Structure formats: structure tokens, C-alpha cells
Amino acid sequence: MAKDHQTLRTGTVRDVRTAIRSGDYRSHTAGLGLGFLQTNLAILPQDFALDFMRYCQRNPKPCPLVGVSDTGDPMMRTLGRDIDIRTDVPAYNIYRDGRLAETVTDISALWRDDLVAFALGCSFTFERALIEADIPVWHIENDSTVPMFRSSIDTVPAGPFRGKMVVSMRSVARDSVAAVTDISRRFPLAHGAPVHAGDPAAIGIAEVTRPDWGDPAPVLPGHVPVFWACGVTPQVALEAAGAPLCITHKPGHMLITDIPEDAEVPVLPPEKTP
Incomplete structure (x- = not known):
């Protein structure tokens, strides 16, 4: 069932990610997941990953690096519990050879074993x-x-x-x-x-x-x-790099993590016991 922004503003982070993953919410994430860090997204082949990490390290204001996936693993294990980068962002921009080719709402069919996902801090937080x-x-x-x-x-x-x-x-x-x-x-x-x-x-x-x-x-x-x-800065850098495939979030459509928004370093809170 489709969810609207106003309804999700009072929901938990898990409520929001569930609505996004199921396709029930595909709009911007400003004002959602209050209290938790939102992130921008950049996904690119392993051959480009080390240089991109250097780019983030040299430009921490627009590119505050929050998390990096293992190569080929779509689960963002350091950012939350059961975060699948292929489905848990409302909309993705697909770049081919440095040019925006299309916008999609699920990248499962595009996922490859050589891809690395980077999560970068977002001003929505x-x-x-x-x-x-x-x-x-x-x-x-x-x-x-x-x-x-x-x-x-x-x-x-x-x-x-x-x-x-x-x-x-x-x-x-x-x-x-x-x-x-x-x-x-x-x-x-x-x-x-x-x-x-x-x-x-x-x-x-x-x-x-x-x-x-x-x-x-x-x-x-x-x-x-x-x-x-702004975390859209890497999209400009990705265009310049001209990689055969790069995937980013659609501007304004972020990944919402389980990391508290006031954290100085990206550390997950401990599991709650029943």
C-alpha cells in the first residue's frame, strides 16, 4: 500500500526503509527517519574504488565518508541491520561512461560482483x-x-x-x-x-x-x-571519471541508516535485548 510523506514522518527508520524496499514510497527523504543519519550514495566498479575513496578523504566537507561495502556485497553491514543497497533507496541515477542514462527505483538487476557501495553523509541530518x-x-x-x-x-x-x-x-x-x-x-x-x-x-x-x-x-x-x-558533489566527479557504470541516489532520495545523527563517527548502536 502506497505511503505518503506525512505518514512516514512519524514512522521508525525500519518503517521508512520497509516502505521504500516494498515500493510503497518513492519520494524524497527530507524529514524522515528523524534522529538517524541519512546518506548519499555512490556505487562503482572496484577498479575505480580506491581513487574514489581518496577523493572522499581529500574532500571531507562535500564527501564525508560514512560507510563502504565489501566488494560485491550489497548489504551495508556497518550502517544498519538488514540494509540492502539495491532496494533501500527511493530512486537511483544510473551513469554509463560518465553520462546519466536513466533513473530507476531498484538496482537488483544491475548488481555485479565487482561493485563497491559508498555511503556519504547528508545535510538532511x-x-x-x-x-x-x-x-x-x-x-x-x-x-x-x-x-x-x-x-x-x-x-x-x-x-x-x-x-x-x-x-x-x-x-x-x-x-x-x-x-x-x-x-x-x-x-x-x-x-x-x-x-x-x-x-x-x-x-x-x-x-x-x-x-x-x-x-x-x-x-x-x-x-x-x-x-x-552537498553530497551530490561526487556525482559531478563520477561524470568526470567516466566509469563504464556508476550508480548514485537520485538527489534528495537518500539512504536512511541506523546510526544516530549526532554521532561523530559512524558507529551502530548496540542490539536491543528483548
Whole structure:
């Protein structure tokens, strides 16, 4: 039975992943799985995996590495119990030779024994802390996907992986920018503090109402646009690398883990005993 976003906002992490795996929910994950780390996704052949890991290590703001699968194993064993990377993300982008070829909702038929899955921290994680501090998050209130932009900020290359940083934008009241910065800094696995606040042109964004990914969002009166490093950055790097096959999440459609969102390192909580 199809599930809507509002219903799942009060569900457990397991409820959300079950709905996604069964095909009952295929939309964005902003505001879901509250209290637990959401992650971006990159899956690529083993021949490219070491260079990609180096790329993440050299660019920890846009690419905070949370988990890596064993080669050929679709189960993300360090991120949760019974997480199957082939089915537990609402939508996937498929890249062939560096070009987006299609978007699908299940990658079981594409899985191969040489694939390695990487999970990278996501800015959705710190949004609950903003809401708890009475700082509105427009895209959650309006059931949309956060706007994301290609910036002019260079990343540090590694092997064939390179490109500009992708940033996500949230409209923040001018007198709340310092508080938002302090709150998000507490979540290093979710991109941490913003990389820029104010004039979008300063980081190469010509029109803040026309995102490259996600949905348009207004900069409200008395607000300033605030930009965070974004986990879509690896998708740009994957395009540059031109691997024959790469799989990512569709922007805004994340994997929700069993790791508490305020963890400083990705460690699963112990099993609960009956």
C-alpha cells in the first residue's frame, strides 16, 4: 500500500526503509527517519574504488565518508541491520561512461560482483536540529527537495575524480545565520558548517531560484541564502571519471541508516535485548 510523506514522518527508520524496499514510497527523504543519519550514495566498479575513496578523504566537507561495502556485497553491514543497497533507496541515477542514462527505483538487476557501495553523509541530518531550535526549513515545510547548485568552488582531485563542489541552499533569517552555523557545525558527518552565506554570485551561482538539482525555493524577505557542501558533489566527479557504470541516489532520495545523527563517527548502536 502506497505511503505518503506525512505518514512516514512519524514512522521508525525500519518503517521508512520497509516502505521504500516494498515500493510503497518513492519520494524524497527530507524529514524522515528523524534522529538517524541519512546518506548519499555512490556505487562503482572496484577498479575505480580506491581513487574514489581518496577523493572522499581529500574532500571531507562535500564527501564525508560514512560507510563502504565489501566488494560485491550489497548489504551495508556497518550502517544498519538488514540494509540492502539495491532496494533501500527511493530512486537511483544510473551513469554509463560518465553520462546519466536513466533513473530507476531498484538496482537488483544491475548488481555485479565487482561493485563497491559508498555511503556519504547528508545535510538532511542536521535539519531536525534546526527545526528543534525553531528555525524553519522551507523545503520540509513545503514537501519539496532542497535546491542544489554547481558552485565555482574547486574540489581536490584524486585519479580521474575531480570537479566543482555542489552546494545545497536554505533561506535563513539574517539574525539566525550564526545560530544555524553553530548548530550545523555539530554534525561533521552531515557536511558540518556552511561553506558560504550571502551573495550567491560569490560562489558562481548566477540565479538562486534556478537550481541544478532539487526544487526551487525562495529567499524570503529578511533572509539570506546559506550554502552547505552537498553530497551530490561526487556525482559531478563520477561524470568526470567516466566509469563504464556508476550508480548514485537520485538527489534528495537518500539512504536512511541506523546510526544516530549526532554521532561523530559512524558507529551502530548496540542490539536491543528483548
